[in-house]
Amino acid sequence: MSTFELLRLAIDALFHNRLRSFLTILGIVIGVGAVVALVSFGQSYQSYVDSQFQGLGASTLFIGSTNPNGRNSQLVTVKPLTMGDYEAIANPQEVSGLMAVAPSFNVSGTLVADNNSVSQEVNGTTDSYAVVQNKQVASGRFITADDVTTSNMVVVLGPATAQQLYPNTTNWVGQPVRINGQVFTIIGVMASTGGGFGFQDRAAMVPISTAQLRLGGASARAPDGEYVVSEIMARAASADQVASAQTDITALLDARHQIRYSGLEDFNVFTPGGILTNLNNVLSILTLFLSLIAGISLLVGGIGVMNIMLVSVRERTREIGLRKAVGARYTDLLSQFLFESITLSLIGGLLGIALGGGLAMIGGTLLPNVKMSISVPAIFIAVIVSSSIGLFFGLYPASRAAVLNPIEALRYE
Amino acid sequence: MTMPTATEPALEEEQSTAPFPIPEANGNGKAVDGRKAIIDIRNITKIYHLGDVEVQALRGVSLKINSGEFVSIMGPSGSGKSTMLQILGALDQPTSGEYFLDGVDVSKLKDSQLAEIRNKKIGFVFQSFNLLARISAQRQVELPLLYAGTRNRSALAIKALEAVDLGNRVNHTPKELSGGQQQRVAIARAIVTNPAMVLADEPTGALDSRSGQEVLKIFQKLNREQKITVVFVTHDSFVAQHTDRIIMLRDGEIVADRRVANPYDAATTERPSEDQTLKQLFDQGYAPSPNGHREPVRAEVSAT
Numbered sequence: 001m002s003t004f005e006l007l008r009l010a011i012d013a014l015f016h017n018r019l020r021s022f023l024t025i026l027g028i029v030i031g032v033g034a035v036v037a038l039v040s041f042g043q044s045y046q047s048y049v050d051s052q053f054q055g056l057g058a059s060t061l062f063i064g065s066t067n068p069n070g071r072n073s074q075l076v077t078v079k080p081l082t083m084g085d086y087e088a089i090a091n092p093q094e095v096s097g098l099m100a101v102a103p104s105f106n107v108s109g110t111l112v113a114d115n116n117s118v119s120q121e122v123n124g125t126t127d128s129y130a131v132v133q134n135k136q137v138a139s140g141r142f143i144t145a146d147d148v149t150t151s152n153m154v155v156v157l158g159p160a161t162a163q164q165l166y167p168n169t170t171n172w173v174g175q176p177v178r179i180n181g182q183v184f185t186i187i188g189v190m191a192s193t194g195g196g197f198g199f200q201d202r203a204a205m206v207p208i209s210t211a212q213l214r215l216g217g218a219s220a221r222a223p224d225g226e227y228v229v230s231e232i233m234a235r236a237a238s239a240d241q242v243a244s245a246q247t248d249i250t251a252l253l254d255a256r257h258q259i260r261y262s263g264l265e266d267f268n269v270f271t272p273g274g275i276l277t278n279l280n281n282v283l284s285i286l287t288l289f290l291s292l293i294a295g296i297s298l299l300v301g302g303i304g305v306m307n308i309m310l311v312s313v314r315e316r317t318r319e320i321g322l323r324k325a326v327g328a329r330y331t332d333l334l335s336q337f338l339f340e341s342i343t344l345s346l347i348g349g350l351l352g353i354a355l356g357g358g359l360a361m362i363g364g365t366l367l368p369n370v371k372m373s374i375s376v377p378a379i380f381i382a383v384i385v386s387s388s389i390g391l392f393f394g395l396y397p398a399s400r401a402a403v404l405n406p407i408e409a410l411r412y413e
Numbered sequence: 414m415t416m417p418t419a420t421e422p423a424l425e426e427e428q429s430t431a432p433f434p435i436p437e438a439n440g441n442g443k444a445v446d447g448r449k450a451i452i453d454i455r456n457i458t459k460i461y462h463l464g465d466v467e468v469q470a471l472r473g474v475s476l477k478i479n480s481g482e483f484v485s486i487m488g489p490s491g492s493g494k495s496t497m498l499q500i501l502g503a504l505d506q507p508t509s510g511e512y513f514l515d516g517v518d519v520s521k522l523k524d525s526q527l528a529e530i531r532n533k534k535i536g537f538v539f540q541s542f543n544l545l546a547r548i549s550a551q552r553q554v555e556l557p558l559l560y561a562g563t564r565n566r567s568a569l570a571i572k573a574l575e576a577v578d579l580g581n582r583v584n585h586t587p588k589e590l591s592g593g594q595q596q597r598v599a600i601a602r603a604i605v606t607n608p609a610m611v612l613a614d615e616p617t618g619a620l621d622s623r624s625g626q627e628v629l630k631i632f633q634k635l636n637r638e639q640k641i642t643v644v645f646v647t648h649d650s651f652v653a654q655h656t657d658r659i660i661m662l663r664d665g666e667i668v669a670d671r672r673v674a675n676p677y678d679a680a681t682t683e684r685p686s687e688d689q690t691l692k693q694l695f696d697q698g699y700a701p702s703p704n705g706h707r708e709p710v711r712a713e714v715s716a717t
Contacts, residue, residue, distance in 0.1 A: 001559055016547060322543040325504065326557040326602065327532020329525050406504050410539065 001332055010340040013312070014347075024308045025348030027301025028389065032352025032382040034294030037359035039378035042287030044360070048370040049279060058273040059239040060132065061246060063089070063232040063253070068264045078266040079257050082226040088252055089232055095248040097241035098234050100131040105208050106230040107215045112178040113165040120161055122179060122204045124211020132235040140173035140188030143207050147187075151209040155184040158203030159192045179204070180215055242271050295385075301348065302389040309341050309397035320401050321409025333402040341394025342387050349386025353379050450513070451609050451642050452478040452501065457510030457520075459496050459665075470496040471507070472665040478610070481640040483632070483676075485653035488662035497662060498646040502537060502612050503530045515609035532560050536603025538613035542595045544587045544602075550574060551583045554602045561606060573601040576639070577631050593624030597631055604635065610642040611635075617652055622684050629655045629679035651677075651684050 014021040065081050086103040088094050102125050109122035123129070130142045142156055155177055157165070162172045169175075175186045184206065193200050212220040212227050222228050234249070236242045246269045259265050313320070320333060328336075357374045364372025459471040470493045478484050486501075488494040499505035500512060503519050504527075512520045515534050522530065531537075536557075544553050554570035563569065574583055577597040587595050596616060603611045616632070617625035633655065635641045645656055653659050655677045661669040 001562075005559060012547075318543060319545055322539075322545070323556070323560075324528065325502070325531060325537045325539075325543075327528050327560040329528040329560070332560060407499055410543065 001335070006335055006339040007343065009336055010343040013340055014344060017312075020308060021344060024304050025301075025344055025351065027297065027304045028345050028348025028386055029301075029352040029355055031294060031296075031298030031301045032349045032386055033355030033359060034297060035291050035385075036353050036356025036375070036378045036382050037363070038290045038294055038356075039287060040356065040360035040373065040375040041363050042283060042290070043375045043378075044364070044370050044372045045367075046280060046283045046287070047373075049283065050276065053272055053276040053279075058276060059236040059242055060272060061234045061236065061242060061249065062270040062272075063234070063249060064230075064268055064270065066266060066268045068266060076259075076264050076266055080222050080228045081230070081232060081267060082222055082228055084226055085253060085256060086229055086232050088256060089234060089249055094252050095234075095245060097236055097238075097245045097248075099237045100128040101232065101234045102126055102128040102132045103208055103229040104129070104231050104233060105211045105216060105220065105228065107180075107211060107219075109179045109204065109215065111161070111165060111204060113175065116165050116167070118161060118164050120202060120204050122155075122206060122211065122215060124206050124208035124215070126208055129205065129233070132233045134235070135193065136191045137188040138191040140186070142188055143205060147207040148209050151213055152207055153182065153184045153210060153214070154187040154206065155179065156188040156190065156203075156205045157186060158190050158201045160201035161204055162186070162189045177204075179206070182214055239273060242273055246271060298385060298389065302345070302393040305341055305345055305390060306393035306397060308344075309337065309394050310400070312340070313337065313397045313401040316401075317404065317409045317412040320404050321406050321412065324404070324406035325410065330402045333404075334398045337398030337401050338391060338394045341398065342390035345386045345390035345393075346383070349383050352386065353382055356382070449480045449515075450477045451480045451482075451515055452476065452644075453511075453513040454501075455511045455513075457500065457507040457512060459493070459500065459505075460508045470665055471500075473510070474662075474665070474667055476660065476667065476670070478642065478644065480609075480642055481636070483636040483643045483657045485645040485647055485656040485659045486662060487647060487650065487653050487659055489648065491664070492662040493665040494646055494648070494662055496665075498612065498614055501644065501646075502535055503527045528560075532557055533606060534609040536600075536606065536608040536611040538596070538599050538603050538611060538616045540615035540618040542587070542592075542599045542619070544595055544598060546588075547586055549584045549586055550579060550590070550598045550601070553587075553598050554605050556602060557606045563606075569605055570601070573605040574598070576604065576635065577601045591624065592620050593627040596620060596624070596628045600628070600631055600635070604639075604641060610644055612644050612646070614646050615649070616645065616647075617649070618647075625652070626680045633679050655679055 063081065063085075065078070067078050068076055069078070083103065086101065089098075090101040092098070105124035107122050107124070109120055111118045111120050111122075125143065126148050127143055127145050130136070137156065138159065140156070143154065146152075147154055157172065157177075165177060166172055166175060172186050172189050177184050177186055190201075190203060206215070208229070216228075220228055234245065236245050249269050250265070253259075253267050253269075254265065257266055323333060323336075356378075360372055360374055364370060454474060454476040457471055457474045458469065461468045461470055472493075474493075474497070486494060486497055496505070500507050503514065503522075506522075506527075507520050510520065511518055514530065517530065517534070519527070519530055537543075545556070551567060551570045551574065554573050555566045558566040558569060571580070571583055574580055577600050579594060579597050579601065582590060582594060582598075585594075587598070590598065596619075600611070600616075603613075611632075613632070617628055620628060629652065632643055632645075636643050643656070645652065647653055654673055656673060657676055658672050659669070660667055
């Protein structure tokens with residue numbers, strides 16, 4: 001019998017028992033819907049997290065100071081990161097694969113302009129900072145090497161900070177800002193990045209020498225007199241050079257800080273790329289786990305299909321007997337009933353995709369920052385899984401029909 | 414006319430016990446009179462195992478039916494009639510013996526080949542019609558063609574429906590048809606593949622006498638005008654007398670095989686009334702009820 005005829009038979013049979021067919025596919029609809037919704041939701045959230053981390057910079061390394069000592073022990077004398085450490089890392093003969101290195105000396109500051117006041121961390125840094133962070137100024141200019149050399153009283157603001165200080169204008173360059181009581185001039189405002197979970201648009205950057213001399217006070221110098229830096233940021237030439245740069249920097253600072261044992265470093269090298277990988281793994285496992293739970297309802301739905309198909313075979317025993325009498329072969333009856341169960345679960349799968357897509361879209365409106373998209377692989381998997389359910393759970397009832405003895409089937413009341 | 418029995422003298426004895434010619438290489442056994450033997454059964458037995466009990470349903474039956482014949486197989490309950498129907502219809506296999514249907518040795522075939530034989534060589538008509546619900550007459554008749562993979566199905570189906578005088582009921586579903594019409598749809602379904610024979614199991618058993626006559630008339634027409642071979646399996650002697658030959662089974666053996674001298678013409682002969690039948694049963698002391706009611710006549714029966 002042709003595929004068209006089989007399909008026609010299947011649809012005829014399903015339409016005859018409309019309510020029963022609908023209730024049977026409901027299990028499949030809910031199962032597929034849940035899987036599609038959860039996978040779409042999970043993947044959309046994952047790509048949102050990805051894009052935010054791209055803002056932080058996947059090929060960026062952050063070197064910070066840390067205290068390896070336990071609460072009551074003093075195994076290690078913590079040496080702060082210094083300008084000497086920065087210069088060593090910036091030396092291409094010590095660490096290879098870096099595109100730019102920027103030191104940062106951070107102080108907490110109170111920024112005042114007119115009547116507006118903003119509490120904001122102030123980063124003292126150099127001209128390489130814009131390169132490391134991959135940022136552009138929207139107006140004015142960034143800090144230059146000359147600004148650092150001559151410790152100019154200039155500041156570059158993030159767009160959000162500039163907006164907070166001077167809400168009534170966008171012409172910020174040249175305006176004065178008081179930072180911790182000292183007057184700075186705005187020389188530039190950064191372009192908005194939108195990434196970094198929103199933190200990156202709030203910034204105030206001054207030349208590092210200015211920060212150390214004018215804002216840092218006593219904390220700007222180490223016990224040996226060297227200027228201290230809060231952190232050092234570096235950008236690898238490419239994402240796959242991050243790991244080797246991390247190794248080089250660790251070895252270099254181990255030597256400079258005289259670290260003898262691994263685990264007792266008084267610094268750490270942090271890579272957002274690594275965090276991203278870990279976070280992605282967690283999100284993937286979470287999505288998979290939720291989908292598996294949703295998959296259980298697919299299994300239950302499949303058992304419902306099998307149950308109904310068994311009832312259907314029993315109800316149509318005489319029909320099966322007649323079909324055998326007029327020449328239906330084993331394969332004819334097997335494919336007739338398989339087609340019916342596959343059609344049943346495939347319709348359920350398609351409705352489930354619509355339901356899951358709808359749920360994901362509704363979920364998307366609850367999280368406006370997350371750009372919701374329906375997972376295409378999830379749709380393919382849903383279609384394949386639901387038709388496999390039809391095949392798998394239809395096989396037993398169909399073979400029961402196909403092996404019926406025609407004599408007994410014709411006699412069946 | 415009474416039912417022929419084994420003790421009555423034969424009217425036209427068929428040479429059913431004579432040795433059969435061996436079929437030719439192409440499988441077409443030729444009967445003595447030159448007509449093609451559609452059914453050629455040789456010493457068939459059938460044993461059922463019901464638990465530990467062995468039931469011998471057929472004990473060596475040999476039989477030949479030629480193309481264009483109209484035959485009844487009769488017998489009381491337990492005579493092996495149903496077993497005979499199943500074997501003739503290629504629904505079941507004999508325990509031993511050979512069965513040539515249109516030259517093919519059916520007793521040696523596998524299940525899938527039996528399905529093909531049923532599809533191509535046999536048309537079934539059942540007592541309870543066995544039509545599919547909700548489907549038009551045309552699609553009912555197309556069903557065997559569907560399994561045969563025949564093209565041009567609708568034209569063939571309509572032709573078959575016209576042959577049973579249902580050309581104007583092509584799109585009717587079983588619900589919209591009378592019992593006689595439903596059985597005629599079933600007959601159309603049986604003849605649409607142009608089979609070697611039509612095998613009918615109590616074809617009038619579920620019908621009132623008028624519809625039964627209507628169905629018998631169609632069978633006679635198909636047999637006489639289109640030379641279709643028809644085999645009835647029935648216990649109803651009145652129905653059997655519409656056919657040309659009666660084969661009587663008892664306890665798994667053929668006890669009589671005769672030509673019917675003057676087959677009834679459907680729709681012209683009245684079924685013997687209940688009064689006549691009862692008269693035969695009670696022989697004497699039976700008084701027909703004046704109103705035509707079938708009332709038992711207790712007094713007379715108990716008096717004897």
